[in-house]
Amino acid sequence: MTLLELRDIEKSFGGLRVLEGVSMTVEEGSIQGLIGPNGAGKTTLFNLVSGLLRADTGTIVFDGTDITDRAPKHIARDGVGRTFQLTRPYPGMTTQDNLLPGLVYAGGYDRVSTARSRALELLDLVDLVDLAHEESRDLTMSEQKRLEIARALATEPKLLLLDEVFAGLSHEDVARQIELIEGIRAELDVTILLIEHVMEATMTVCDRVGVLANGTIIAEDVPDEIVHDEQVIDVYLGSGRGEAGTGPDSDATPDEDVPETGGGLDG
Amino acid sequence: MIRDRLDSSDRLAIVVVGVLALVPALTMDQYVLSFLMLLVMYASLAVGWNVLGGYAGYESFGHVAFLGVGGYTSVWLFVEYGLEPYLTAPIGAAVAGFVALVVGYPALRLKGPYFALVTLVIALGIQALVTNLPGLDASQGIFLPAALDDPAHSQALLYLLMVGVLGVTILAARLVERSKYGIGLYAIREDEAVASTQGIDTTRLKVGAFVLSAALAGLAGGIYAWYLGYVTPTPMFDVRVSILVVLMALLGGTGNWIGPFVGAAALRVVDEILVLQFGGQVAQIMYGLVLVGVILYLPHGVVPWLRRHARSRLPDRLGGATPGGDR
Structure with a gap:
C-alpha cells in the first residue's frame, strides 16, 4: 500500500526553480532513500511534506x-x-525533555508523567538513556543525530523523514546508525524516507532509492540497479563513484565525458 | 494526597505567600507596608510577564499597558458603578486579557527585538487610547478620594489583596510549568519551527500565554490603583515599569516562577537601600551598574547560578522539576 505519494510537485524560490515536477511514492513498511547532489532540492522536498513550505503546484x-x-x-x-x-x-x-513536546502534542501522551516514561523508552531505543538528564546542547554530533531521530519518533509517526542522518558521522557511527534505522523499522512499524549524501549507508539500508537531480526524479529502483543506472552515473556519480565505496562492479563503463561532480558523494 | 503532589517549588510558593500575608499582623508600619506593597506588585508583574517572556521566549516591553488597563478599568468601575476592588480587579484583568487577545495575534507574528519594539509601541498606543477615551475623561487621571476614607479599603487590606494577586499569579505560573501547556511553550522558546513539526499549535499557545500574562498584570493593576487612590498615566502606563519587569525576570532567571520573584524582590531591596544610602540620583547610577554587572556575569540569572553552586550540597531544592529548566 502506498503511504506517501507526491504528484507533479513544483517549487520555486523567486526565480530559482528547485523542484520541477517531482512525482514519487513511498510504500508502507519500506525504507526508501532519496539521493541527489547538493542543492538538488531534497530538503525542500522534506519541508513540503512536513508542511513548513507549500508547493507551488502538485499534490501530496x-x-x-x-x-x-x-x-x-x-x-x-x-x-x-x-x-x-x-x-x-x-x-x-x-x-x-526534548521528547516531551512531540509526545504530548502529537504522540497521544496527554499525561506528562506517562510521556516522561515513554521518553525514556525511546531514548533507550537510540541508546541515549544514560544521557537523559544532560542538556541536549552538550551532546556530541552523533548523539544529537540520534536525539533528532528519537524526537521525531516521539510524535509516533507512521512515516519518518530522516534528513541526512549519516552526514558527518564516523564510520563506526554510520554503522551504528544503520543498525538503529533497521531496528526502528522492525520494532516500531514505521515507514522511513531518508535523504542522504552518504552512498554506502543509503545503499545498505534502503529497499529502494530514488535519485533527484535538476528538479526531477531521474531514476527510482532497488539499490543494485541504481548504482548501475547510466543516467544516474551521468548526472550524479560522475567518474568519482569508485572512491565513495558504493561498490559498483568495476565493469560498469566509466564514461570519460561525464562531468566531474567533485567526488563529493559524502559531503 | 495533596501533600504528594506538591513539590519543593510549590512548598516554597506557599511559604513565600504565607509569610508576606502575615506581615500586617506583625506590623502596621506605613514604611514597611508600602515597601512590601511595591515589592509584591513587581513580583506579581515579573512572574506573570515570565509566562510569555520566559516560558515562551517572547520578551514583551509593553507589560505596563496591562497594568494600566486593569487599573483604569478598576477605578472607572468604582466611579461609575460603585463596585468594590474584589470585583473591579478581576474585571480589570478580564479587560486586560481581552486587549492582549486583540493585539496578540498580529504582534506575536514577530520575534525577538521586533516583538519587543512592537509591544513597546502597542503599550504607548493603549495608553493614548485609554487616557483619551471619550466619556472617561481620564487624561488628567481619575481619583478616588472618598473611597480611601472607608476602612474597608485600608492600606493593609489592599496589601493583603495584592499578596492574593501574587498567590494567584504564582499558582497560574506553576500550573503552566507543570502541564502540557508549559511543555509546548518551552518548545516554542527553544525552536518554534521545530515545535510546529511536532504537532504544536504555536499561534494558539503564544496568544494564550500573552492573554494569561496580561490578565495577571491587569489584576495587579486593579488592586494597585485602589492602593494609590488614583490612576494617572504615571505610574499606570510608565514605560519604566515595563523595562523594570523585564530586568527583574532576567536578573532572577526565567526558567520558572522563582527567578522573576527573586529578581523583583532583589531589585526592590537594592533600590531601596541605594536610595536610603546615597539619595535618588547616585542610587540610579549605582542601580544601573548593578544591573550591568549581573547581566555580564550572570547572564542566565541569579537563581540558576545559585542552584548550580548549591547543587553539590543541596540536592536540587529549588523547583528542579521544570521541563524547560533555566536559560
Missing part, C-alpha cells in the same frame, strides 16, 4: 489524505515525523 497525499495545504502541526499529528539536517535539538532542555 499521505495515508489517503491530501496534505498539500495542511499546516505542520496537523501533518505531525497525522503521522509524519521528521529530523533536521543541521541538528536542531531544543538546546536548553535535557535530552529526555
Whole structure:
C-alpha cells in the first residue's frame, strides 16, 4: 500500500526553480532513500511534506489524505515525523525533555508523567538513556543525530523523514546508525524516507532509492540497479563513484565525458 | 494526597505567600507596608510577564499597558458603578486579557527585538487610547478620594489583596510549568519551527500565554490603583515599569516562577537601600551598574547560578522539576 505519494510537485524560490515536477511514492513498511547532489532540492522536498513550505503546484497525499495545504502541526499529528539536517535539538532542555513536546502534542501522551516514561523508552531505543538528564546542547554530533531521530519518533509517526542522518558521522557511527534505522523499522512499524549524501549507508539500508537531480526524479529502483543506472552515473556519480565505496562492479563503463561532480558523494 | 503532589517549588510558593500575608499582623508600619506593597506588585508583574517572556521566549516591553488597563478599568468601575476592588480587579484583568487577545495575534507574528519594539509601541498606543477615551475623561487621571476614607479599603487590606494577586499569579505560573501547556511553550522558546513539526499549535499557545500574562498584570493593576487612590498615566502606563519587569525576570532567571520573584524582590531591596544610602540620583547610577554587572556575569540569572553552586550540597531544592529548566 502506498503511504506517501507526491504528484507533479513544483517549487520555486523567486526565480530559482528547485523542484520541477517531482512525482514519487513511498510504500508502507519500506525504507526508501532519496539521493541527489547538493542543492538538488531534497530538503525542500522534506519541508513540503512536513508542511513548513507549500508547493507551488502538485499534490501530496499521505495515508489517503491530501496534505498539500495542511499546516505542520496537523501533518505531525497525522503521522509524519521528521529530523533536521543541521541538528536542531531544543538546546536548553535535557535530552529526555526534548521528547516531551512531540509526545504530548502529537504522540497521544496527554499525561506528562506517562510521556516522561515513554521518553525514556525511546531514548533507550537510540541508546541515549544514560544521557537523559544532560542538556541536549552538550551532546556530541552523533548523539544529537540520534536525539533528532528519537524526537521525531516521539510524535509516533507512521512515516519518518530522516534528513541526512549519516552526514558527518564516523564510520563506526554510520554503522551504528544503520543498525538503529533497521531496528526502528522492525520494532516500531514505521515507514522511513531518508535523504542522504552518504552512498554506502543509503545503499545498505534502503529497499529502494530514488535519485533527484535538476528538479526531477531521474531514476527510482532497488539499490543494485541504481548504482548501475547510466543516467544516474551521468548526472550524479560522475567518474568519482569508485572512491565513495558504493561498490559498483568495476565493469560498469566509466564514461570519460561525464562531468566531474567533485567526488563529493559524502559531503 | 495533596501533600504528594506538591513539590519543593510549590512548598516554597506557599511559604513565600504565607509569610508576606502575615506581615500586617506583625506590623502596621506605613514604611514597611508600602515597601512590601511595591515589592509584591513587581513580583506579581515579573512572574506573570515570565509566562510569555520566559516560558515562551517572547520578551514583551509593553507589560505596563496591562497594568494600566486593569487599573483604569478598576477605578472607572468604582466611579461609575460603585463596585468594590474584589470585583473591579478581576474585571480589570478580564479587560486586560481581552486587549492582549486583540493585539496578540498580529504582534506575536514577530520575534525577538521586533516583538519587543512592537509591544513597546502597542503599550504607548493603549495608553493614548485609554487616557483619551471619550466619556472617561481620564487624561488628567481619575481619583478616588472618598473611597480611601472607608476602612474597608485600608492600606493593609489592599496589601493583603495584592499578596492574593501574587498567590494567584504564582499558582497560574506553576500550573503552566507543570502541564502540557508549559511543555509546548518551552518548545516554542527553544525552536518554534521545530515545535510546529511536532504537532504544536504555536499561534494558539503564544496568544494564550500573552492573554494569561496580561490578565495577571491587569489584576495587579486593579488592586494597585485602589492602593494609590488614583490612576494617572504615571505610574499606570510608565514605560519604566515595563523595562523594570523585564530586568527583574532576567536578573532572577526565567526558567520558572522563582527567578522573576527573586529578581523583583532583589531589585526592590537594592533600590531601596541605594536610595536610603546615597539619595535618588547616585542610587540610579549605582542601580544601573548593578544591573550591568549581573547581566555580564550572570547572564542566565541569579537563581540558576545559585542552584548550580548549591547543587553539590543541596540536592536540587529549588523547583528542579521544570521541563524547560533555566536559560
